[in-house]
Amino acid sequence: MxxxxxxxxxxxxxxxxxxxxxxxxxxxxxxxxxxxxxxxxxxxxxxxxxxxxxxxxxxxxxxxxxxxxxxxxxxxxxxxxxxxxxxxxxxxxxxxxxxxxxxxxxxxxxxxxxxxxxxxxxxxxxxxxxxxxxxxxxxxxxxxxxxxxxxxxxxxxxxxxxxxxxxxxxxxxxxxxxxxxxxxxxxxxxxxxxxxxxxxxxxxxxxxxxxxxxxxxxxxxxxxxxxxDPGEDRLTFSDRLDRVAIAPVLGPLLFLVVMWLVFQVTTTVAAPLQDFFDGLFSGPVTDAALSGFAAVGLTGSWVEGLVVNGLIAGVGMILTFVPLMTLMFILLALLEDSGYLARAAVVTDRLMRAIGLPGKAFLPLVVGFGCNVPAISATRILGDSRQRLLTALLVPFTSCTARLTVYVLVSTIFFGQWAGTVVFGIYLTSIVVMVAVGLLLRRTLWRTMGTEPLVIDLPTYQLPTLRLTAAVTWTRLQGFLKTASGIIVATVAAVWLLQSIPAHGGTFGEIEVEDSVYGVAAQAITPVFEPAGFAQWQTTSALVVGFVAKEAVISSWAQTYAVDEPEGDDPGSLGQRIMADFAHSSGGHPGPAALAFMMFLMAYTPCVATLGAQGREIGWRWTGFGIVMQLAVAWLLAVAVFQVGSLWW
Amino acid sequence: MTLLTLADAPLATPLTLAGVPAGHALQLSRQGLRPGAAFSVVRRSTGGGRVVSIGGARVALGRSLLRGITAESL
Structure with missing residues (x-):
């Protein structure tokens, strides 16, 4: 069949x-x-x-x-x-x-x-x-x-x-x-x-x-x-659940609790599995590859560097996030299949209305928390063309799961047991930023935009089926792995190539990363981030690579730090290296600098695939406007967070 | 019979829809909410809206619509 x-x-x-x-x-x-x-x-x-x-x-x-x-x-x-x-x-x-x-x-x-x-x-x-x-x-x-x-x-x-x-x-x-x-x-x-x-x-x-x-x-x-039809209008089980789910006060509280649980469960349950995969790739897999290269006499060669420091470090790091992504996709699928998301649209209607959007606009925005690309397409459920345009411009502010991987890594390094709460806070901030940007656009560009009243069908709650949940989760995970693997391999190869080309003389493949085209270009951009506390070329270059896709940020870090390992010195783990660099660049305020970095990551251009979807739906002129707007918001937010945070922390 | 707006309509009471805002008549009729339809208000929702029961379905209506929808209680 x-x-x-x-x-x-x-x-x-x-x-x-x-x-x-x-x-x-x-x-x-x-x-x-x-x-x-x-x-x-x-x-x-x-x-x-x-x-x-x-x-x-x-x-x-x-x-x-x-x-x-x-x-x-x-x-x-x-x-x-x-x-x-x-x-x-x-x-x-x-x-x-x-x-x-x-x-x-x-x-x-x-x-x-x-x-x-x-x-x-x-x-x-x-x-x-x-x-x-x-x-x-x-x-x-x-x-x-x-x-x-x-x-x-x-x-x-x-x-x-x-x-x-x-x-x-x-x-x-x-x-x-x-x-x-x-x-x-x-x-x-x-x-x-x-x-x-x-x-x-x-x-x-x-x-x-x-x-x-x-x-x-x-x-x-x-x-x-x-x-x-007996025509009896009996109160159903769904009605009883809605007594809480869309109640004036309890509804928004429940919504916040549900969202907090989603991020708490994903980060805490996934942590031991992540550690296992991390150990597997940095230990046995890397050791096996090194032994293999030694056996064929290629120790210290550029091929070994590309495979061990590039592909294994980059792909391995992404694969450690598979358990986390799986959990996130399962929870989103459960929320969708159960019928709760339609209630979430009711609960957020008033918030959406403040920026001139109907509660229905919350649905593409929720999809954006999984991936921005289908969320841009989902704006088509809105009838008004200006509402679609505004929603498509706001979707990139919803933090997709690819960004979640970076949040989890950075939060775990800097905030330990509070990582789940910090990640939840970033998601809340992304909603606040989205509303603020929406308000700003509404008051400047679309003052005359009308509002469409909320009229939404509330489906009967249903117990999610294992088959549907598994199918939806697997489809999304496959999509993530397919995109991530392609992008990772391509960017790892490109990053490796740029790290091997000397900027000011030297031999191809035998130079320090700082002296490569990659390092020098990143150093040129780096001063822009001085007021945000993370002006270090390793992080700047990861953000540039992240413009292609956020999946590549971690692999870029892993690759840079693995290659940039000074001989005879203990490099420590990736986390320790990142922590040390943030402490240095922020003048002793690594916490605020890490938060500022995550804020920038949350708000700047999500990936080229999202830009493609935006170009298709709202045209390239508005897409260009969106890129400039996101970069400006991201930079201002990062600077504000660092400057305020470093005053007392 | 008493003519009420949806904002004032009591909960869990059989109502007959009398009028809808002209600009939203088509949108509401797609959910079965058209003049003459029997329905009831199930509950108040977040943001000051209402959930109505119409033909066995539950439809959430935003606050801005409530004053424009009129109903007759029997």
Whole structure:
């Protein structure tokens, strides 16, 4: 059943039409295969169904707006595309516009069949989309999810009667537990053999609201025919949990506790595992490599330097962070799958509103705490173009997990047992900085920007499933390792090359790092950081390398310190070397200097991949503006933290 | 029957939606919140908003919308 899949961004320029067959990358079951489009309201289980059918692992979460790009995969001999969630085909945001365009824009290039994923527990609202799709000459199948929840609410559904009333097949499925997928496959096969049914007549009125009324009336008749709903409005388990989760005072407190726990658990539980991997790479792996080079007579050669001091030190250091990243990804997946993140959007709505953004803007920002790249794409769930632009400019201030690795390393070195709390503090600061920058931009560039009121669906809480949590975690970890390994190998090679080229005469590969092109260039930039207390070329160069990706900061440090080891002197651990250099550069205030460094790291350009995503979403002019703004904010913040901190610490 | 704004509507009381702010009618109707719909207010939320129950779903509404939404209590 499983096939290959990919997620692609489909961006449209004015006048360009996105199509199901052409604009999306050519993956799936191959040319000529029937194209099946999955559509449905946000949070209806659409992406879970896509993953279950294709064996793919697109991002799945129990909160609205998970699919903001188009995923495409093979489902047996068919091509399946997962379109962004939409309540209707009257778009209110770019992702909904994309869904409409892919379904309807080009009559010759529409999907061969549309599967509307409908939430049985909220049938009337889910079937609105069916009423709109049925107005077009399309083959349609309704896949009913959440039947168990509907049953708990006392709703009985007669799929045959509902199918009769809707004029298309209705199949009950449970994609989370992979039930009913065979029946759905049979229904698709059968539907593809026949012509599209006659479209539903809908020429009653010109006004949008009157049209919506007509559709709701049609849906109500179908629901009456196919479902028995006792209409009781009982308090559910989710309601009881929401008594705390979104309460006026307890809600924000719970949000802070949850976030603190996430960082505390990740840093404390991961620490012993990190130590184990650190010991493994700096001990047996390095020793084995050195013995290998000795055996072939290459001791002291540049090849040994590149492999031992570059690749093993750099890649080894990144791999020590795999347990930490895994834990972080697991916890984020649990929060997403449980339904809590939609509540977090409610809790943060007022804060977001202060900077002119709706609470919904919190969702891409939360994604940014995992990785900024998908977060930039997730801004498409916002309807207003200026709100999207502002959110895309603020996303880089959310600290991604790549930056977390550096925070943990530096905090552990300088703050020991308080490392978890310090890291949590940096995350809180990043939120404060984001709000402050948002306020500043709002008061200067976008004074007239309106605010969109909060209207958000609160999904039923659910117990996260092991399979989903594991799948989402593994996908993200794979992404991290893939990016990190590629970037690390490339930057390690580039750094090694630059460290080997003499700046003022000497032999290639036989010079001190300070005298290399790398060292001299870093020393030229270093004075900029004097007021921030970390004016040392080893750290400056790591920050320059970190412009490519934050994963490379630690490897750059590890590589520089490993190469820069004075002969006959005990170099100590990487931590001791970093601590000594910070103490020296800060004039005896290593703590404030370390905090200032982390502040700079938190606020400056996250990585080139994020810049690429920004360029795609908001254009290069605004991306350039963002780079300058982030560097300015980062430097000012770092200087302020060091100058104030060093007064009494 | 009494006409109330959502800001003044009592909790856990059956209500019928009477009117919505013109600029947000389409956005609200997508959640089933359209004139004539039966709903109730479940709770107050962080930031002064409300959570309403409509067709079995729970929808959080921001504070700025509450004065513009009117409902009739039976």
């Amino acid at each position: 499983a096939g290959d899949s990919t997620t692609v961004a489909v961006t449209k320029r004015p006048g360009q039409v996105a199509t199901c067959h052409c604009a999306v990358a050519n993956t799936g079951a191959g040319p000529g295969a029937p194209v099946i489009a999955l559509i449905g309201a946000p949070n209806s289980g659409k992406s879970t169904l896509f993953n279950a059918l294709t064996g793919a692992r697109t991002t799945v979460g129990n909160w609205p707006g998970t699919t903001v790009e188009v995923a495409r995969g093979a489902w047996r001999e068919r091509t399946l595309i997962d379109l962004p969630g939409a309540y209707s085909l009257d778009p209110l945001s770019p992702d909904e516009q994309l869904t409409r365009d892919l379904l309807l824009a080009d009559p010759d290039d529409r999907p061969d069949l549309v599967v509307v994923v409908a939430d049985a527990a909220h049938l009337s609202r889910s079937l609105y989309l069916v009423s709109q799709v049925r107005e077009h000459p399309q083959r349609v199948i309704v896949a009913l999810t959440m039947l168990d929840v509907a049953k708990r609410h006392g709703i009985e559904i007669d799929t045959e009667a509902l199918s009769e009333a809707l004029g298309c097949p209705v199949v009950g499925i449970d994609p989370r537990r992979r039930n009913g997928l065979g029946e759905l496959g049979q229904a698709v096969t059968a539907a593809l053999k026949i012509r599209a049914p006659h479209r539903r007549r809908h020429d009653c009125c010109a006004d949008d609201l009157a049209k919506a009324d007509e559709r709701f009336t049609w849906v109500a008749a179908a629901v009456d025919a196919g479902a028995a």
